[in-house]
Each structure stands twice: as C-alpha cells, then as structure tokens.
Amino acid sequence: MTTLSSAPFSPDATDWRLLDALQRDGRASFAELAREVAMSPSAVTERVRRLEEAGFVRGYTAVLDPERLGLGVLAFVRLRYPTTNYKPFHDLMAVMPQVLEAHHVTGEDCFLLKVAARSMRDLETQVGRIGTLGAVTTNVVYSSPLPGRALRAPEG
Known part of the structure; x- marks a missing residue:
C-alpha cells in the first residue's frame, strides 16, 4: 500500500x-x-x-447564486496586458471582489476574467477599472447552460 x-x-x-x-x-x-x-x-x-x-481536495465551499445576491450581470473580460510586471494586475485583483476568476491565458489576450456586476452600469465601472491596465474586450453572458462541471475520472 x-x-x-x-x-x-x-x-x-x-x-x-x-x-x-x-x-x-x-x-x-x-x-x-x-x-x-x-x-x-x-x-x-x-x-x-x-x-x-494529498491535495486532491483543496477545500469545501458553498455555491452561491449571484443573481439572488443582486449580481445579475455576468461577463468575461479579456485583458491585453502590455507588460510583464504583474504586480499592478495582482494589486487590482486583490481589491476587486467582483472578479470571480482570473486566468492567465495564451493568445493575443493575457488574462481572461470572470466578472459579476449588479447592473450594466456597474459592469461598465468594473471594466473601466480593469481597462486602466490595458486594452479590454468584454463579453456579457446571456445564460449559462453548463455553469460548472465536476472533474471526473479520466477515461481509459
């Protein structure tokens, strides 16, 4: 064993x-x-x-409903970050609880962010803050037919 x-x-x-x-x-x-x-x-x-x-289970958490909590607008924000000094990015993320996820990605964009907002006006404010770091492209979510999927055992 x-x-x-x-x-x-x-x-x-x-x-x-x-x-x-x-x-x-x-x-x-x-x-x-x-x-x-x-x-x-x-x-x-x-x-x-x-x-x-062994680290397979990182923790346990409650899954909250953003819409019920007044955060009915969900968007993905792509950020083109023009420098390799990531401290300003990390500093901004630390004070923006509306950013639910941040992923460093390949391609023309550097980061893909999942942002929850109270309204379109609130989203505009959040995107404006993120835009101080570089060029942004925003995609508003209409619906989420597959909001999250559990990890499964690899086949084979």
Whole structure:
C-alpha cells in the first residue's frame, strides 16, 4: 500500500467515486459517502483524509447564486496586458471582489476574467477599472447552460 510518506498516489476508482460524491455535496456525512461507495464509514473517513492530505481536495465551499445576491450581470473580460510586471494586475485583483476568476491565458489576450456586476452600469465601472491596465474586450453572458462541471475520472 502506498503511503503519503513513501510516494504520491493516483486516485483509484473508489477514490474517484468519493470525489464525485463530494463535488455533488461537500456536506455529505462519512456515513452517506460510505453507503454510496459500499464501504465502512471508517474506511471512507481514511480515504477522504488521504485525498485531502494529498491535495486532491483543496477545500469545501458553498455555491452561491449571484443573481439572488443582486449580481445579475455576468461577463468575461479579456485583458491585453502590455507588460510583464504583474504586480499592478495582482494589486487590482486583490481589491476587486467582483472578479470571480482570473486566468492567465495564451493568445493575443493575457488574462481572461470572470466578472459579476449588479447592473450594466456597474459592469461598465468594473471594466473601466480593469481597462486602466490595458486594452479590454468584454463579453456579457446571456445564460449559462453548463455553469460548472465536476472533474471526473479520466477515461481509459
């Protein structure tokens, strides 16, 4: 058996079933998880602890509804950042909680940002702040037919 101290491990089929269940409901009890994977709660507790310690599970969080919270406008903002000094970018991101995600990407743009706003006027203000760093292109989201997908075991 592989231990954390001897070598990293790859999740097996049971681990992936646990990871799938945790992604669907991070608040599931060990007893509920045990029923789902047909194992004892103590064995499931140990497996989940091992997955957490190995870094496969980074944390547990609540999924909030931005629209219900008054943030009904969602947009993706592409930023062309003209320098390799990323400190101003990181400083701005630290004070803009409306930026939900930031990805450093290849291509003509340097960053792809996911921004939530209260209104189009609020979005305009947020994009204006981001635009102080470089050229921006904004795409407003009409709807999200696939808002997020859980990671699954690789096939094959």
